[in-house]
Amino acid sequence: MKLSSKVANLFCAARDRREFNEALKQQYASLYRLAYAWCHHPSVAQDLVQETMLKALEKREDLSSLQHLKAWLAKIMRNQFLDDMRFKKRWEWVEESEIDAHHCHECSESELIKKQRHEMLYRAVARLPYDQREAIVLADLQGFSYQEIADITATPIGTVMSRISRGRQKLKELLQKQDLHTKVVAFRGH
Amino acid sequence: MRNKIEDYQLQAYVDDQLSTEERFEVERCIEADAELIQRVAELRELKSSIRQAYGDIAVPEPDFSLPAAKKPFWNVPKAAAAALVMGILLGGNVGFLQHSADLQNMQASALNESAATDKFIIHIDSDDLSKQVAALHKIKDLYAEKGPSLKVDVITNSDGVRLFDVNSPNNAELSELLEQYSGIALYACQRALQRASLKGEPIHLIDKVKHNKPAVDEMAERLNSGWSYIKI
Known part of the structure; x- marks a missing residue:
């Protein structure tokens, strides 16, 4: 190989590494939200994101294009999360009562109402069976297509559709129950 | 009209997963059915609530x-x-x-x-003793093959940090390697150590272990500098 080509190749490799690291950094917030929506525990979510970043650095040669980075990272994180659930049983650490709505520090009335709504939703999502929670979060929070979700979860597209459909139905029921419970508590408060 | 639309079609409509033709078909049915209009509105609201609730999480x-x-x-x-x-x-x-x-x-x-030929990262993220032994053997093999000027950085995260615990069963073998080869450096993920402490299972590190950075940064620095990477 000519020296000029060799230098050009080295240049490309360095640029690729820089772009890859920058792109990884840009995905941090999105990955954290996804991790949180799966596990509902800030510290476990942070660990999961860091482990995903490590795996991504290890396997960066497997990524064909940065355009596919978001789905590729989601797939890595999903596998990591399932491994953790199987081998470390970390999900057992998370009690429903522990779900920490660390999303809002303001305390105006409207913010309080919003916070309560969010907390109801977190609790309901946390109570969904894992496969339904995973599919719904990938679709609604991350905006992945059914085909992308099927690829990320290594599941037939029909199963993805079925999980989303059943999950939303269950979510609706859970939210209705919680809403009813909130109203009863409010009534007793008066 | 109602029974023309299956629930999965409505979900796919809300998720924008239908072809143009399918979308027109669904919209034609929805327009004529107040119940379907209500159902679509509920699904859209639910979808939007999830996006907003998790979007508001403090990262x-x-x-x-x-x-x-x-x-x-x-x-x-x-x-x-x-x-x-x-x-x-x-x-x-x-x-x-x-x-x-x-x-x-x-x-x-x-x-x-x-x-790249004389600098190696050995990465361990498991407390599986057989993997830890395999890592130590790999270090020996590398020195046998490449000679004593080799640099080997052993980076651990997650449960892998237990390799560096003073009570690790592999402690003696690791100490022997450190005495024999000056090019070996040990790194434990700062976050993994904090995590272990929070769980009430603190790691008591042997000397010479650096632990002031997360493993992901230690790894990124070396990969950026062209170190060869070995995952155990």
Whole structure:
């Protein structure tokens, strides 16, 4: 190989590494939200994101294009999360009562109402069976297509559709129950 | 009209997963059915609630920085520097050298290539004793193959940090390796250690273990500098 080509190749490799690291950094917030929506525990979510970043650095040669980075990272994180659930049983650490709505520090009335709504939703999502929670979060929070979700979860597209459909139905029921419970508590408060 | 639309079709409509033709068909049915209009509105609201609720989560600052490759020009080995100079003289693509950041990265890459053969990362993230033994054997094999000038950085995260615990069953073998080869350096992920402490299972590290950074940064620094990577 000519020296000029060799230098050009080295240049490309360095640029690729820089772009890859920058792109990884840009995905941090999105990955954290996804991790949180799966596990509902800030510290476990942070660990999961860091482990995903490590795996991504290890396997960066497997990524064909940065355009596919978001789905590729989601797939890595999903596998990591399932491994953790199987081998470390970390999900057992998370009690429903522990779900920490660390999303809002303001305390105006409207913010309080919003916070309560969010907390109801977190609790309901946390109570969904894992496969339904995973599919719904990938679709609604991350905006992945059914085909992308099927690829990320290594599941037939029909199963993805079925999980989303059943999950939303269950979510609706859970939210209705919680809403009813909130109203009863409010009534007793008066 | 109602029974023409299945629930999965409505979900796919709300998720924008239908073809144009299918979408028109669904919309035609929805327009004529108040119950379907209500159902679509509920699904859209639910979808939007999830996006908003998790979008409002306070995202903590990352405890890693994923450093970019940066090496001063005068640190580039002679062969790599010569390659750069010759490349500049011989190559037609001189334009790309005008950007200093790119030049810096290119220099680092040239350095990386020359370094890749004698610098190794051994990465362990498990407390599986057989894996830890395999890691120690790998280090021995590398030194046997490449000679004593080799540099080996053992980076651990998650449960892998237990390899460096004073009570690790592999402690004696690890100490022996450290005495034998000066090129071995040990790194434990700062976050993994904090996590272990929070769980009430603190790790008591042997001497010589560096632990002031998250593993992801230790890894990124070395991969940027062209170290060879071995996962155990």
